[in-house]
Amino acid sequence: MNASQTLPSQTPPARPADGPQVALITGASRGxxxxxxxxxxxxxRPLVLTARHRDELAAAEAELANLTKVVALAGSVxxxxxxxxxxxxxxxxxxxxxxxxxxxxxxxxxxxxxxLPGLAEFPLPGLLxxxxxxxxxxxxxxxxxxxxxxxxxxxxxxxxSDAAVEAYPGWGGYGASxxxxxxxxxxLAAEEQAVRVWAVDPGDMxxxxxxxAFPGEDISDRPLPRTVVPAFLTLLRERPASxxxxxxxxxxxxxxxxxxxxxxxxxxxx
Numbered sequence: 001m002n003a004s005q006t007l008p009s010q011t012p013p014a015r016p017a018d019g020p021q022v023a024l025i026t027g028a029s030r031g032x033x034x035x036x037x038x039x040x041x042x043x044x045r046p047l048v049l050t051a052r053h054r055d056e057l058a059a060a061e062a063e064l065a066n067l068t069k070v071v072a073l074a075g076s077v078x079x080x081x082x083x084x085x086x087x088x089x090x091x092x093x094x095x096x097x098x099x100x101x102x103x104x105x106x107x108x109x110x111x112x113x114x115x116l117p118g119l120a121e122f123p124l125p126g127l128l129x130x131x132x133x134x135x136x137x138x139x140x141x142x143x144x145x146x147x148x149x150x151x152x153x154x155x156x157x158x159x160x161s162d163a164a165v166e167a168y169p170g171w172g173g174y175g176a177s178x179x180x181x182x183x184x185x186x187x188l189a190a191e192e193q194a195v196r197v198w199a200v201d202p203g204d205m206x207x208x209x210x211x212x213a214f215p216g217e218d219i220s221d222r223p224l225p226r227t228v229v230p231a232f233l234t235l236l237r238e239r240p241a242s243x244x245x246x247x248x249x250x251x252x253x254x255x256x257x258x259x260x261x262x263x264x265x266x267x268x269x270x
Contacts, residue, residue: 019152020094024048024086024145026077026137027103029056032159032202032225036100039229041067046093050086051103052076069093077103077137078129087144095148098236100157101138101181105130106174116170127173134177139184146192155196155236158185160244162201182244189242198235199244202228 023040027033029051037047037060046069051057054074061072071089075082090096107117108129117123138158149156163175164182182199189197204223231250 020046021097022046022048022090022093022095023098023100024050024090024096024141025100025102026050026141028072029053029060032228033100033102034060035226035229036102036232037064038226039233040098041070044068045098047071048073048086048089048093048096050075050077050082076133077101077141078132080140083137083141083144086141087148090145090148095152096145097149097152097154098157099142099145099149099154100159101141102157102159103133103137104159104174104178105133108133108173117173118170119172122173130173131177131180134174135180135184138181142188146195150192150194153194155198155239156185156188157232157235158182158197158199160185160199160201162203164201185242185244196239197242198240200232200235200247200250201245202231202247 021043023037023045025033025037025040025047028037028047028049030053033049033051037049041047041064044067047064049057049060049064049070049072051060051074057072057074061070064070071093073082073085073089075085077083087096107122108126109123117126142156145156148154158181160182161175161178163171164178166175168175185197185199202225228247228251231247234250234253235245
């Protein structure tokens with residue numbers, strides 16, 4: 001894993017002292033997206049949540065509505081009209097302060113227990129869907145949210161992976177899409193001085209998506225998504241320069257005794 005890459009000379013304008021700190025999280029029905037939503041809801045942040053799994057998203061909404069204002073809209077980040085609905089929902093809550101582009105897909109289609117395909121036989125429709133979900137969707141949603149984020153000197157978190165910087169057989173489509181998202185994040189950070197732009201590698205986690213990548217294998221040794229949430233909270237609290245970060249490094253820098261607890265979850269960032 002490469003060291004974190006940051007932009008050292010970046011001084012966004014002061015953030016507004018009042019107003020809601022609205023967070024929009026994609027892929028929020030389970031896995032890391034849900035755990036981040038739980039942590040931010042505990043802080044009282046209004047939330048706009050989206051995922052493709054309607055029933056699971058409704059369950060997340062019902063849980064978190066006990067803590068904060070929640071707008072949950074089921075749909076895909078590759079759908080133009082859906083992204084517009086998300087942007088309007090954030091504006092109606094007072095304007096987005098944080099965008100978490102967490103929704104991801106391994107291959108763009110249901111593996112149905114099969115192994116990850118090598119690039120030589122990767123179905124092109126699936127490869128196209130992988131890039132649409134993992135790269136185009138986040139960029140398009142960012143474009144819509146930027147006016148709100150600029151006004152609040154907000155932040156963008158793009159979920160990366162070690163597969164973006166390491167070559168793993170079978171991970172070519174996913175890894176290439178995350179590498180593209182990393183680079184788009186770096187370019188956006190250089191262009192948008194009014195906001196923070198962070199690409200974050202959360203590390204291996206015990207999620208459904210990760211299990212799909214290793215059919216039939218025991219992945220119980222991987223940490224649960226909730227265990228990396230404190231690293232993301234450190235990022236939001238400390239607001240370091242825009243750049244690429246590893247959750248493991250952020251966790252190592254966290255003061256002793258800080259953290260968050262949440263119920264166990266085995267979801268996927270989708």
